[in-house]
Amino acid sequence: MSLFEVDGWGLEKRKVKVSAGGKKKPRKYENKVQNEDDGEKKIRELGLDKISIDIKPKKSDYNDTSEEKRSDKREKRDKNDKRDKNDKKGKKRSKDDTVLEASESSEHHGSKKQKSEIPPGVPDGIDPSNLTPLQRKMLSKLSGSRFRWINEQLYTTDSASALSMITKQPELFEEYHKGFASQVESWPENPVDTFTRELVYRGINKMVSSPGGLPGVVVNGHRKVVVSDMGCGEANLAVQVDNFMEEYKKDGKQALKKFKKKYGGGKDIALKNKKLDFEVHSFDLKKINDKITVADIKNVPMGDESCSVVIFCLSLMGTNFLDFIKEASRILMKGGELWITEIKSRLSDPKCVDFIKAIEGLGFKLRNFDDANKMFTKFEFFKPIKNAKVSNVGEIRGGQTEGKWLLKPCIYKRR
Ligand SMILES: C[S@@+](CC[C@H](N)C(=O)[O-])C[C@H]1O[C@@H](n2cnc3c(N)ncnc32)[C@H](O)[C@@H]1O
Incomplete structure (x- = not known):
């Protein structure tokens, strides 16, 4: 199911059957009305009619001024009722609804998406398998709206506002990640897997800190590859690397064989480093597991x-993302590496010259740049051994936040 569509996220446009469109035969339509009446009753019983109030939390929600909140809820509920009435009348749906309709039909008609039974945003205690098709459709619409709203906030506000939003409403994080995980399922490859592969293959094939190997820091007299996964989401990178290490410590050869089978590639990679050690630190706005x-x-x-x-x-989502790069420069050892993957269409300058220049302005040097992938662009920078000239973030910004001119926000596209 595609909950939303953005340029470059590689989601195919589907031909949508607008089920409530004006072309429906009258008899079917009557049946639908009957079902909708039942459905609305069930929705009220389950309290789903109240869920819509949270689609877009307002500042007032944070202050919990209940009257203001209640009227907000009423307004949203009325809007939803009105839209549903329009559906019943067979009016043409809004563009936004059509996207959600497409999501739903792909969910119900086979394909690998079928296993995502629970649409993101399903409140605790509600089992979608107990819902009628109409209720599922409404829930799916609601979840899609919430997902898109959270996504938009993360891309259009600065990092302090993002942290404050998730701290005040932690459930938004899980909702976002349910939606995000369902997006990832539709991608040919998850960039997290690409990074996992790169860490393991480079680490195992060459000694740490040798040419071509990974850079390592000395911790208690022992050289380690210390990784910081910034904006780790569910910390999948740490989970994957740690799982590999567990096996590697038991039997390196066997671990490598298993890893190649699971992640692919690594044809010329052999077990040359028997002392590989990783320590992965994972940072994000909410701790949804022990790794974070x-x-x-x-x-x-x-x-x-x-x-x-x-x-x-x-994860360069906040509008002030150059501050993240500056932080990367602070925590990185000299000779350390900065790896970035971003959605290709986010780059305002398709040739990436501006982006590379901005990162280099903060003291890095570009080593590799890969934009062969249709959806993502991957950059590999390093922090030079000799101090490079470092500009002030403000200077690079030039008075305009980088989230506007350097990387565009990744907002869903209404069709
Ligand atoms: C699109 S998700 C990608 C998650 C993960 N890197 C992956 O690829 O599966 C981006 C993540 O960056 C996180 N993020 C965005 N801004 C952040 C910030 N200022 N501090 C910490 N995490 C942030 C979001 O919460 C989200 O989990």
Whole structure:
């Protein structure tokens, strides 16, 4: 199911059957009305009619001024009722609804999306399998709206506002990640897997800190690859690397064989490093598992020059993302690497010259740049051993936030 569509997220446009469109035969339509009456009753019983109030939390929600909130809820409920009446009358749906309709039909008609039975945003205690098709449709609409709203907030506000939003409404984080995970399912490859592969293959094939190997920091007299995953989401990178390490410590050869089978590639990779050691730190706005440390990635609890690889996997979301890069420069050792993957269509300059220039302005040098992938562009920078000239973030910004001119927000596209 595609909950939303954005340029470059590789979601195919589907031909949508608008089920409530004017072309429906009258008899079918009558049946539908009957079902809708039942459906609305069930929705009220389940309390789903009240869910819409939270689609777009307002500032007043944070202050919990209940009367204001209640009238907001009423207004939204009325709007939804009105839209449903329009549906019943067979009026043409809004563009936005059509997108959600497409999502739903793909969910119900086979394909690998079928396993995502629970649409993102389903409140606790509600089992979608107990709902009628209409109720599922409404829930799906609602979830899609919430997902898109959260997504938009993360891309159009600065990192302090994002942290404050998730701190005040932690459930938004889970909702976002349910939606995000369903997006990832439709991608040919998850960029997190690409990074996992790169860490493991480079780490295992060459000694740490040797040419072509990964840079390592010395911790207690022992050289380690210390990774910071900035904006880690569900910390999948740490989970995958840690799982590999567990096996590697038991039997390196076997671990590599299994890894190749699971993640692919690595044809010429052999087990040359028997002393590989990783330590992955994962930062995000909410701790949804033990691997995660809560932090605004503008300011993470890591010492100066304590990391050897810093990764931003689709996480340059805040409008002040150059602050994240500056933080990466602080925590990276000299010779350490900065890996970034972003959605291709976010780059205002398709040739990426401006983006590379901005990152280099903060003291990095570009080593590799890969835009062969249809959806993502991958950058590999390093922090030079000799101090490079570092500009002030403000200078690079030039009075306009980078979230406007350097990387465009990744907002869903209404069709
Ligand atoms: C599109 S998701 C990608 C998650 C993960 N890197 C992956 O690829 O699966 C971006 C993540 O960055 C996080 N994020 C955005 N701004 C952040 C900030 N200022 N501090 C910490 N995390 C942030 C979001 O909460 C979200 O989990």
